[in-house]
Amino acid sequence: MxxxxxxxxxxxxxxxxxxxxxxxxxxxxxAERPLGYLYAAWDPGTFQEGxxxxxxxDAESQTWVDTGGFITAGVYTRTRTAGxxxxxxxxxxxx
Amino acid sequence: xxxxxxxxxxxxxDFDPTVDPVVRSxxxxxxxxxxxxxxxxxxxxxxxxxxxxxxxxxLRHRDREVDLxxxxxxxxxxxxAFKFDSEMGEAEQQFARNEAVHSIGGILRAxxxxxxxxxDVDAVAELKPYQLAxxxxxxxxxxxxxxxxxxxxxxxxxxxxDRPIVYKALTGGVIHYPGAFPSGLLxxxxxxxxxxxxxxxxxxxxxxxxxxxxxxxxxxxxxxNTYFPVSIRSQDLETTKVDWRGENLLxxxxxxxxxxxxxxxxxxxxAELNVVYAAVDFIVTPSGxxxxxxxxxxxxxxxxxxxxxxxxxxxxxxxxMAGGQFHRGSDVTQVGY
Numbered sequence: 001m002x003x004x005x006x007x008x009x010x011x012x013x014x015x016x017x018x019x020x021x022x023x024x025x026x027x028x029x030x031a032e033r034p035l036g037y038l039y040a041a042w043d044p045g046t047f048q049e050g051x052x053x054x055x056x057x058d059a060e061s062q063t064w065v066d067t068g069g070f071i072t073a074g075v076y077t078r079t080r081t082a083g084x085x086x087x088x089x090x091x092x093x094x095x
Numbered sequence: 096x097x098x099x100x101x102x103x104x105x106x107x108x109d110f111d112p113t114v115d116p117v118v119r120s121x122x123x124x125x126x127x128x129x130x131x132x133x134x135x136x137x138x139x140x141x142x143x144x145x146x147x148x149x150x151x152x153x154l155r156h157r158d159r160e161v162d163l164x165x166x167x168x169x170x171x172x173x174x175x176a177f178k179f180d181s182e183m184g185e186a187e188q189q190f191a192r193n194e195a196v197h198s199i200g201g202i203l204r205a206x207x208x209x210x211x212x213x214x215d216v217d218a219v220a221e222l223k224p225y226q227l228a229x230x231x232x233x234x235x236x237x238x239x240x241x242x243x244x245x246x247x248x249x250x251x252x253x254x255x256x257d258r259p260i261v262y263k264a265l266t267g268g269v270i271h272y273p274g275a276f277p278s279g280l281l282x283x284x285x286x287x288x289x290x291x292x293x294x295x296x297x298x299x300x301x302x303x304x305x306x307x308x309x310x311x312x313x314x315x316x317x318x319x320n321t322y323f324p325v326s327i328r329s330q331d332l333e334t335t336k337v338d339w340r341g342e343n344l345l346x347x348x349x350x351x352x353x354x355x356x357x358x359x360x361x362x363x364x365x366a367e368l369n370v371v372y373a374a375v376d377f378i379v380t381p382s383g384x385x386x387x388x389x390x391x392x393x394x395x396x397x398x399x400x401x402x403x404x405x406x407x408x409x410x411x412x413x414x415x416m417a418g419g420q421f422h423r424g425s426d427v428t429q430v431g432y
Contacts, residue, residue, distance in 0.1 A: 004218035005200045006133050006176045009108050034298040038288070039262050040270050041279035041341075057109035059157065062118050062130040064110055 101416040102165050104154075105130040107172035113395045114172055116408035117415075126167075126416050129159045133174040136195060144202045152202055163202065167418030168209040170411065171217065172393060209418045211371045211411070212392055220368040220392040223265050223302070229367055230387040233360045237387050238304035246293040252303060253285065259306035260285045261337065268340045281338035307386050311348050312339055313377040316396050317365060318410045319421060322429045324353050325399055347403065350431035357385050358427050364390070366423040371414070403432040 029037055055066030103126045107114050114130065121128040131140060135156055144152040144163075152163040177195050179188045204213070212220065219225065227237045241252050253260060263282040264270070270280035284306060309330055316323040326348030327339045334341035353361070357377075365373055374394025378386040396407045 004214045005174070005196050005203075007173050009175050010111065010173060031292070031295060032298075033295065035262065035289075035292060035295040035301050036264050036270055036280055038292050038295065039280060039283040041281055062128070063115040064112065 100125050100127045101167040101418065102127045102162065103129075103168050103170070103412075103415045104161050104166055105170045105172065106133065106174040107170075108132050108134070108175045111173055113397050114170070116397060116400070117170070117411050120408045120412040121415065124412055124416060126412070129154075129156070129161045131156055131161075131174070133199070134176060134178045136177045136199070137191075138178065138180075142199050142202060144205075152205070163206050166206055166208040168211065168415030169203070169206065170211050170415055171214050209371065209415065209421055211415065212369075212373075216369045217392045220370050220373070220390060223389055226364075226368075226390050227387075229364055230360075233363050233367075235357075235360050235364075235387040236384060238307055240305075241303040242300060243303075244297055244300050246296040249289070249296050249301070249303060250293055253289070256305070260303050261306050262289075263302050263304055265300070265302055268338075279340070281340055284337055306337075307378045308380055309336075309378045310381045310383070311379050313353070313379060313385070314339075314399070315353065315361070315375040315377065316394070316399070316405075316407060317361070317373045317375065318407065319371060319414050320362075320424055320427050321410060322353060322358065322361075322427055323396075323399075323405055323407065323432075324351065324429060325403065325405070325432070326351055343398075345402065352429045352431070354385070358429075359425075362423055362425065362427065368392070371421045372411070405430065405432050 055064055057063075058065045103121055105114055105118065105128065107130065109132060118128055118130055131154065133140070136142065139156055141155045143154070154161040154163065177192055179191050183191065200214075204215070210216075224240075224242055227240060230237050239258075241248060243249060261282050262285050264280050268280055285303065312327045312329045314325045314327060316325070327335070328346040328348045329335040329339040331346040332342060335345065339345060361375060368390065370390075370392050372392065374391040374396065376388040376391070378388060380386060396405075399405050400407050
């Protein structure tokens with residue numbers, strides 16, 4: 001229990017937590033990276049795919065509120081949740 | 096005077112789309128639901144356990160209070176790390192973290208209610224090599240698997256393999272780039288490209304599996320003793336042939352209940368893992384054989400709710416409100432769509 005009580009955030013939520021805008025250039029793949037990076041599907045999308053409707057956590061309703069009707073976290077990435085309402089198969093689904 | 100309504104605690108981060116519909120369902124059903132992230136501790140979350148003045152254990156966050164002795168259920172999703180005062184140095188933060196995790200972990204573990212799932216249970220249940228070993232022991236077919244950080248073992252496998260080989264990450268379909276930028280990491284067929292990169296196997300453990308020919312795949316969501324098997328026609332699209340996570344909008348197949356034999360084996364596996372909730376993945380071969388891939392003890396499900404109308408949120412809410420000790424029995428209900 002002591003080392004298992006908390007978890008890393010959903011990886012697809014990091015875009016919104018940190019508010020960063022990801023680069024669109026493919027990062028250089030180097031020999032220092034674990035093999036998994038060789039098989040990563042780099043598809044950051046485009047800036048026209050959606051607005052930065054990150055929404056906010058509403059403490060009263062205890063749910064996430066987004067201003068556009070759909071959650072658009074993980075913007076511009078294949079891991080975004082914008083593809084369908086709620087979450088998508090690729091969003092940390094196997095975690 | 097305490098509320099007569101069932102009390103439910105949800106531990107997760109603020110952004111967790113899987114949880115939102117369940118919160119709404121719990122509220123609509125009349126439960127006293129409190130959603131917390133452990134990152135609120137210690138700034139806005141107080142945790143208390145006292146043997147004095149009658150004895151009581153409770154949490155308080157802003158204007159909400161949770162009586163831990165009155166809980167029906169806890170949904171342990173994705174609580175993130177405590178956030179201590181940044182004025183503290185690393186040594187002080189480490190001490191504070193250790194004190195907090197031992198204390199809060201112990202207080203929560205001492206609750207006598209339903210956990211979906213307990214964090215210590217999840218921590219073991221999500222270990223994929225253990226799952227594969229357990230599945231084999233229970234008589235399920237699993238893909239032949241190589242786990243290694245030795246490039247020579249990988250080279251030897253590729254030279255001798257009688258089937259195509261896939262690389263599959265053990266920790267899911269998302270990978271970080273520097274700057275915390277996420278990208279997809281799907282199961283991939285290994286080709287000649289690996290020969291120039293074999294040395295990268297040394298960096299950490301890698302999992303390689305034989306590629307199994309598929310007719311379709313099954314994503315099974317298990318909520319208590321209720322099964323929600325969803326058929327995915329993964330071979331209909333090039334993008335989902337190797338890994339169905341390659342598309343957001345999936346080609347679903349018609350509802351097909353799991354065979355009794357598979358239900359029995361899954362129940363035995365989940366009993367061994369001691370989980371109340373799980374998502375389980377299978378390949379169905381062209382000859383109809385079920386091949387076990389993995390168990391995801393905190394796998395998400397709302398995408399299937401939106402696509403197929405399966406009422407996962409209500410089932411989770413009902414389970415949490417009912418509370419009590421869970422017994423994985425032989426009586427399984429399968430729900431179609």
